Amino acid sequence: MKKLFETVDVVIIANTTVRDENFFYVTRLPGMWEYSFAVVFPDRVEIIAPPLEEGTAHTYTNRREMEKLLKRMVDAERIGFNGERLPYNHFRYLKKLLGGKWIDVSRILSEQRAVKRKDELHLIKKACRISLRIVEQLYQMDERMSERELATEIEHEMRKNNACPSFDTIVAYGIHTASPHHTPTNKRWVLPALIDLGAKYRGYSSDITRSFVERRGKKLHEIVENALHMAVDEMKSGVAARSIYKLVEDYFGRYGYRMRHALGHSIGINVHDGFSITRNADFVLQENMVFAIEPAVYLKRYGIRIEEDVVVGKNTSTIIR
């Protein structure tokens, strides 16, 4: 938080008509927290919320009380806010109510969130392991379920592990694998198949993809797998994200394949948590950043994507197992 308070005296994180996941980040409190505010000071966080959330918060029962609480709490000149979440109308309303100089701190917030604390790493690993266990069950599956049935089974399995899906599970069979973002249908099981799933555990996400191919897909599967390991082997603190992208792009280029989407994205509270590894990425990897790395090749009749979650280390990186 230190860097944050070099430019502002206080930060307001607002859950209004739009939820800001930073509310959870700064308070560590689960729950909806509708129409609630986290007022972040260098040494503490105060919460203003409706009476549904009694106990940990200063509660209000009407707008006048809410305004009084906000004014009493936020007695500062330089007020930080998240310009990537706070809707325009609510920005205007709060600025008029509280006065002061309003400074967008979205970039600092997302940079800070990209480097995970120990407890966050722990939860992400746990989320990954739930996903990986489900992935292993896929290999033993003998029932021939439709795309939709399998997606339902996968999400049910997550819930049995006290997790929930961090995004809508993708199950694609046959030609459906050629589309990166397929929505499951009633299509019956056939190879190739692509399954992209992610359990969310106590607020933290994972994101894993497996592709299953017939014999003639094996070669391409190997190329995509090589790309994955090539990327992971280069990832470490200090490396420019775009150089990792370039490496895979060049490798695929040698076979005449092109990249159709980012090579990877940071994961955390959100499954897309702020930073993407693309051709123009302008950031450098740091220790304890966590990325989903997902090289993929989409041909006309089918596609192959393999995705693992990777913790960046000082001199090396590790695929979460």
Add this chain to the structure above:
Amino acid sequence: MKKLFETVDVVIIANTTVRDENFFYVTRLPGMWEYSFAVVFPDRVEIIAPPLEEGTAHTYTNRREMEKLLKRMVDAERIGFNGERLPYNHFRYLKKLLGGKWIDVSRILSEQRAVKRKDELHLIKKACRISLRIVEQLYQMDERMSERELATEIEHEMRKNNACPSFDTIVAYGIHTASPHHTPTNKRWVLPALIDLGAKYRGYSSDITRSFVERRGKKLHEIVENALHMAVDEMKSGVAARSIYKLVEDYFGRYGYRMRHALGHSIGINVHDGFSITRNADFVLQENMVFAIEPAVYLKRYGIRIEEDVVVGKNTSTIIR
């Protein structure tokens, strides 16, 4: 849409770092549509999107192309936007890029969305019926599941019906029913019990609550049920929402109970779709508005809430069955 274009020439609905559910409302297209724009004219809607969404959209592969498309498409003086969703940073960016006069149309949009079209009513009813069928199964349930297990089962059942939860299912046993927004735990089945669930079907939500009580709760259950029917019987086109609230508030008051939350809320694409029936509600019911009506009494040791979804008619209202 007519009223919308009295004050603006074009409306931009943007899915940026925040999703705007109005993108689905104006395009009728399912899917994520990340970093996409719906440009709404009086007679048509144009879509600008990344190449993942090829087919129905004008696609861009980088920011420069996106800006070119936006500039070419939005050649207007009065530009409408949704100030309740568009984050401050993206408002600033778009306004600078496109110039013109920017007008917040959030209120008109939500008023319009409150009155459902025929196809929307059809989908909401279908969503309700999926929820109601699950509710019926609850009455026949003999297995004694924990709160968490039952919530998982309920959501699994939704998925088997090609639906998904429109919010996190609430299952509360015993003293947990005293809290309006309980998160399911491993607590084993005991009466009283409160179950609040809602299936979402093809983009449209439902929201149903049932309370199960022992003999000594029967009287209170009847009072809450009376409140529900009292409210529904008064709902029709032209009636002020706050008068419905007042009716129930007064009725509960006669028994010494007070209202702890809104009597109801509009449902639609969102399960809380914009309008709440509260003491200070400033709107009038109109034909084809749809509300979840949820009178509730929370005592120290338990609570009772009963919730049904109601379509407002010209001279009467109907609980969806």
